[in-house]
Amino acid sequence: MKRKHRRLLVVLVSLGLLGSSATLILNAVKDSLIFFYTPSDLAARSAPPDSRFRLGGLVAEGSMRTEGATTFFTVTDLKRTVPASYTGVLPDLFREGQGVVAEGKLGPNGSFTASEVLAKHDETYMPKEVADALRKSGQWREGEADR
Numbered sequence: 001m002k003r004k005h006r007r008l009l010v011v012l013v014s015l016g017l018l019g020s021s022a023t024l025i026l027n028a029v030k031d032s033l034i035f036f037y038t039p040s041d042l043a044a045r046s047a048p049p050d051s052r053f054r055l056g057g058l059v060a061e062g063s064m065r066t067e068g069a070t071t072f073f074t075v076t077d078l079k080r081t082v083p084a085s086y087t088g089v090l091p092d093l094f095r096e097g098q099g100v101v102a103e104g105k106l107g108p109n110g111s112f113t114a115s116e117v118l119a120k121h122d123e124t125y126m127p128k129e130v131a132d133a134l135r136k137s138g139q140w141r142e143g144e145a146d147r
Helices: 004-032 039-044 128-138
Strands: 035-037 055-059 064-065 071-077 081-087 099-106 112-119
Touching: 004 064, 035 039, 039 055, 039 081, 039 128, 055 128, 081 099, 099 128
Parallel strands: 035 055, 081 112
Antiparallel strands: 055 071, 055 099, 064 071, 071 081, 099 112
16 A cells, blocks of 8 residues: 555544544534523424423513422513423522523423523522513513623
8 A cells, every 4th residue: 555545544534533523522412402492482483392491581470379399380571471380499589570591391281391490699680591582572671680
């Protein structure tokens, strides 16, 4: 085998290994991606079935009720709403009218079942995704946090 052919073979094998590595890494990352949706986003395009995603918005006024360890509430972006539930201990600052990001799955009946709930941490903070979604929908109230 000529030196030129040997060098070409090494380059081709190296490119093949690099491509295989990139494919494996991208597949691993794809499985760990969690998308963010607002209630309006869910109405416009449905979330893939049986996939985990984050639902963000505000906890609708008058929507919270508790049955045992499960809390039922409604997430809204002031245009659309999505019924949600969470079983477990909610963050201390979780309450109606406040920003929330819940991670979980959408059930076949259109209700969101959260496995994790994140609430804002003080009077001025709102999750960036929620603030951006409210700005996009035209519901952003001036003077709210811009973090």
